Amino acid sequence: MFTFTPLLGAQSRSPASQSLLELDGGVKILVDVGWDDSFNSTKLQALEKHVSALSIVLLTHATIEHIGAYAHCCKHVPGFSRVPCYATTPVMNMGRTLMLDIYGSSPNAASTIPRDGIYTSPVSATAGDAANLLLQAPTADEIGSCFALINPLKYSQPHQPIPSPFSPPLGGLTVTAYSAGHTLGGTLWHIQHGLESIIYASDWNLGRENFLPGAAWLSSGDGGEVLEALHRPTALICSSRGVERAEAIAKRDRDARLVGLIRETVAQGGKVLIPTDSSSRVLELAFLLNCTWRDNIDGPHADTYRNARIYMASKSSKTSVRYLQSMLEWTDDNVARNAEAAMQRGDAQGSGSNPLEWKFVHQMERRSQVEKALSRNKPCVMLASDASMEWGLSSQALRTLADNQKNLVILTETACQAAEGRKGVGRQLWELYESQGHGASKSGAKVVNTDGHAVEIKVSNVEPLTTDENMVYQQYMARQRQMHSSLQGDTTLNGDTTADLGDDQASESSESEDEDEDEEHQGRAFNVSAQLTQSKRKTGPLNDAELGVNILLRGKNVHDYDVRNKRGREKMFPFVAHRNRNDEFGDVIKPEEYLRAEERDDVDGVDMKATNGGGPDGNAPVGQKRKWDDAANGKRDREPKVQHKRVKSEEKRAPDDIDDVIARLTGESGGAGGASNGIGEEGDSDSDESEYEPEDDEAAEPKKITFTTQSLTLNLRLAYVDFSGLYRLNDLQGLIGRINPRKLIVTGGDASETRLLADTCRAVENGKAVGEIFTPVDGDVVDASVDTNAWTVKLTRQLVRRLNWKDLGTDKPSIAAISGILGSEPTEDALKSDPDDEAAKKKLKLTKVDQPLPATSTLSLPILDILATHSTTHHQRAAQPVHVGDLRLAEIRAAVQAQGHTAEFRGGGTLLVDGTVIVRKSPTSGSLEVEAANAALSMPGWRTKTNEGTFYAVKRVIYERLAVVVGGV
Incomplete structure (x- = not known):
């Protein structure tokens, strides 16, 4: 089974891309966590509903359309950071810099609390428009921690991923990354699961550019053949963004x-x-x-x-x-x-x-x-x-x-x-x-x-919250923390701590209990039960029904919990495995723990020993708890600290003529300025990056954002000038017949682009290149499973002994032909009706020994046994020898050249041997076709005792590299 659901970006004006693939066995794969420049958190609600069932996450490009919401989901969506994520190394690194740029440039990138996230109460009714309350933006350290969780992959490296803690077994799932062009490290994903072979191609570019390689559809040296792994997939999921561009230039x-x-x-x-x-x-x-x-x-x-x-x-x-x-x-x-x-x-x-x-x-x-x-x-x-x-x-x-x-x-x-x-x-x-x-x-x-x-x-302005708005914000954040801990099975929050959700001190004390748990216990929930979304907010702790299985940890004298008819976390003992903070070099090291004695005495010009709080800002040293009123003192001392830094910067900027100072310093250091490069005139050095500009202090207090429009x-x-780096419509027209997908799913574009791409693919070779084409919209579920039925049978020992296995080559499975009779397992009831059947007795005994299922299971596998003696000869005659295998033209070329023949590739995936024999691969069936010109048959030396001619030599090369599967037992 294979279903595809576009969560965002299908026939939509939004360029963001989010797709959900559900495979057999409940395996769910999220491809891309895209966003757009509106940074609207309501667009992520469809994604949040599936987080608790995700198996893995795949990322394709380091652009805002494909990875823009990744850091937001890691911080604000419970459980998302626990889902294994896979991407190439450039997507990891460039995605990290993209997030730093987004959150450092615009406060709107932090997104706002959605309207439905503010519970109806007398306070919220007086707070006015609550949709402009900003969420806490991920810090630079949090962004680094999020991207450190991504597992890097290389191109053409098949990998069997590890599922998330709340995912079913992946059942041999294999993902492979191929170059997609368009961006550095951009990826075409090949997903193999059972009979399903899926290619996810979003925003790819076939041609090479100055700096970036092209998409890896075609293999080098094979005369334009598609890579074997990408040929004839179950489904090709292709984006249609940019196909309406009319101008095509080299x-x-x-x-x-x-x-x-x-x-x-x-x-x-x-x-x-x-x-x-x-x-x-x-x-x-x-x-x-x-x-x-x-x-x-x-x-x-x-x-x-x-x-x-x-x-x-x-x-x-x-x-x-x-x-x-x-x-x-x-x-x-x-x-x-x-x-x-x-x-x-x-x-x-x-x-x-x-x-x-x-x-x-x-x-x-x-x-x-x-x-x-x-x-x-x-x-x-x-x-x-x-x-x-x-x-x-x-x-x-x-x-x-x-x-x-x-x-x-x-x-x-x-x-x-x-x-x-x-x-x-x-x-x-x-x-x-x-x-x-x-x-x-x-x-x-x-x-x-x-x-x-x-x-x-559109100009954005950040303002502090009023008293009523701050109360609404604190209620929302406290409730989210409590709900997050309940979903994760956390024990750091209890009813006494969060009894008053509007109490700022209670929420601050609960946050400061364990600094290492901040990343795992912050965020907004994706689903709220009916008990938690009632109109009136509860001011007391959660009741037994709301606690669920967490009652084992929070309830008094509770030692058992009924898990019958429960699902997900309700069937498991609540436990959260806290991960250590680490980066690409290993565990995160705190530099302040390795300071020398003289460095501890003076940090940033402040005497550490003379500070009451033990730190330069009046806070307690690392590893020590703060006093009751330290939090308030820290807020009062924050502004003088910023002023002190600015005073120091002013002292460093003397003398007044900053341009002369920068020019002199640049000339002495031999930097990359304009004067040192010979570009520009003297006195006008390009050392802008050395200019000091104090960053705004990260405000811990909540903010709201307002927008004004200027003309x-x-x-x-x-x-x-078209520098989008996306494929053109004629690129896919010449490629779709070679890929030859069974089904095509068009996504990642607006309605007109989707229709244009679908109509073009239907017209390719009268629709023979593509079996079926789907054009879903956001939220539509497309059933794109292969049109094949597969059953599981159990082979008897007698049948297994007679199998004649044929090896198809290295890194390929073996194959054997089977002729048998399908029956059911003998039961004790059938044996009672015929107690003299010795064969049934023996078969029942072997079945019990080899039974892979529990004794309590009611399932029974059908049994495939050898044919009876009188029918064996008839079926063996019906089963003719079959040549099995998939040869590449490059392998044939190397083999015939080793025998002294000349072979060269011609256009259209054709191999010409000795100028007389043509070898080509059928684009529809994939079979090899060998042709010889009639005039070549009369050439002298065509048939000799040592060489039967080029035609027969080529055919012999092909047959020697195919496995001959003879009729079964």
């Missing part, structure tokens, strides 16, 4: 258009803004621009390139580049070879010969750096996050560049439609680009003048 022309637009704008003294993501597609753009600057620094346009700088602006740009240096093997083969050759030569740093040494791309992570770079009276190119211009640094850059006609905004992908009643800035610019007249630039690209058009920008008038220019 990669070289695409790169030339982008570089031409940038060069024209920079030569006129303008600035270029390219909104993109922060950790995926930005790498392809940055690599192309860095290579262009390196190759043209001494060319005919040297002055243009020397005066312009390239900036990569996101909250985690430095971390992304640092991770990239350690993932060389995941890049394109040419890039990896050139980088390895440069490292083997021992080229000096800054030489520019290493393609992964981004000498001309400067990373910046602060808004002040972006503002300063754009305020300079010099041209530049800025790759800023994000593409929607809703939450990243690209929105700030747009405001700065909007009023100058020399400036240019280059859109690299089609903006998605409005998902929640309003159009984002990226969508407004896209519609403005499509609707306005255009003039062709020198590069041949379409350029649009905005001419004073206005766009609406921005545009006078700049717009252009579009």
Whole structure:
């Protein structure tokens, strides 16, 4: 059995992707935990309903559409962090930097408490709109802990995953990752379970790019054949995002258009803004621009390139580049070879010969750096996050560049439609680009003048809660903690501690009992029983019915619990195995525990011995409990601490002319600034990343978010160059016949894109390439099981002894033909009716010995036994010898070349041997076809005693590599 349910992104305006695959035996696989730029937690409710039954989670790309809600679910959804997650190493690392960028750039990314999460009470009725109360955003340490839980996999590495604690056995489930292109480490997932062979292909790109490899559909050297593991799957789940793009140009022309637009704008003294993501597609753009600057620094346009700088602006740009240096093997083969050759030569740093040494791309992570770079009276190119211009640094850059006609905004992908009643800035610019007249630039690209058009920008503001709102928030969080502990079987919270859910001190004391358990005991519940969702909130502890099996731990004098007709956790003794905190290097080490004596005396300029609380902020030292009023004192002391840090920073900034100081320091250290690179003029060094800007102190108190709309008038220019890195419709048209899936499921696109892809696949070879096509919407359950019935039978010992097994090769199963008669197991009742049947007595005895099922089971397996003597000859004659196996054309080519023949691949998956014999593989049945020209049969030397000719030699090679299965016993 195999069912597919799209949870988010199927025929939807939202680009997010979430899919649920349910296999035989109750195995549930969640593929992707995507989100969109609205960060609406209500869109995750469908996912939360299935968390308690998930077996594993698979991630495909490190983009917000595929991994954006992962950290949110780990923190706020109970049990999600306990589900094993699998991804490639680049998806892990780049996903971590993406989360740091999202939560560091926008407070809205933390999401808000949904309206149905606030219980009806007199307090909430006076609190006004409760939907703008912000949840606690994951910290940087929590994000690192979440991604440390992911299990890394390599390409083409079959892996049998470990199920979650609340999952049934996986039954031999095997998952394999293949390259999908589009992003670094992007994955095509092949899922094998029993008779089901499923390929999940979301956002893939068949062609190779400058920096990224292409999708691994085709095997190298096989004349365009599809990989054996990806051929003829049970179901192909394919995304349709981007198939409506009409313009199709070669990669070289695409790169030339982008570089031409940038060069024209920079030569006129303008600035270029390219909104993109922060950790995926930005790498392809940055690599192309860095290579262009390196190759043209001494060319005919040297002055243009020397005066312009390239900036990569996101909250985690430095971390992304640092991770990239350690993932060389995941890049394109040419890039990896050139980088390895440069490292083997021992080229000096800054030489520019290493393609992964981004000498001309400067990373910046602060808004002040972006503002300063754009305020300079010099041209530049800025790759800023994000593409929607809703939450990243690209929105700030747009405001700065909007009023100058020399400036240019280059859109690299089609903006998605409005998902929640309003159009984002990226969508407004896209519609403005499509609707306005255009003039062709020198590069041949379409350029649009905005001419004073206005766009609406959504601005978020964070404010403290009022007294009533704070009471509602504390009630909600306390109830979530209690419900979370109840679902997890936790014993750290009891009725006395949480009796008053509105008491702040009680909730704080319960949180501080065990610092190591914070990650496991925070979060919002995904399902609430009828007793917990009543209209009036209970102020006392939970009753026996609400506690469930946890009554064994919390109830007094309770020593037994009735588990009959119970399911899930209700049948198991409540227990939570607390995991140690660890990262990619092992257990997390607390640096303060390894300080020297002189370091303990003075930390951050504060005398540790003279501090009452034992710490620099008045808090107790690590491992000691705080006093009753320490929490309140800590809040009062927080603001002076921030002021003290700012005073110290002001002292470090003396003298007043900060630009001179930075230029002098950069010149002394030989950094990667503009002067040291020979780019730009003296006194204008590009060392923005060294500028100090204090981060806002993480507020522990709850906040709410309000939104205002501002109108921005545009006078700049717009252009579009397709750098989305997605496959085109003609790519799938030429590939679907080779993949030859039994069923096709189209998801991951809006309604028009889904219809277009489905209609195109139906028209391929009159629909013979695809058996059945499904186009579900969010929430639809698609039954895509194979059209085959499988039964389990029990073989008798006599039959097993006569089996003639044939080996199909290494790493392949053996096969044997069986002819037998199907019957049932002998029973004691049947033996009583015929007590003289000695064969039945012996068979009953053997059955009892070999019985794999419990004696109390009522199930009985059918028995396959040898045929009777009079019918054996008849069935053996009917069973003809069969050649079994699956040969690749590359294996045939190597074998015939070893015998002295010439063999070469021709187009369309054809092998030509000695110029006279053609070997091809049927795209529908997969069988080999050997053909010879009629003229070749009359050639001299065609048949000799030592060589029967090329035709027969090829056929002999094929037969020798196939297993001959003769008629069964």
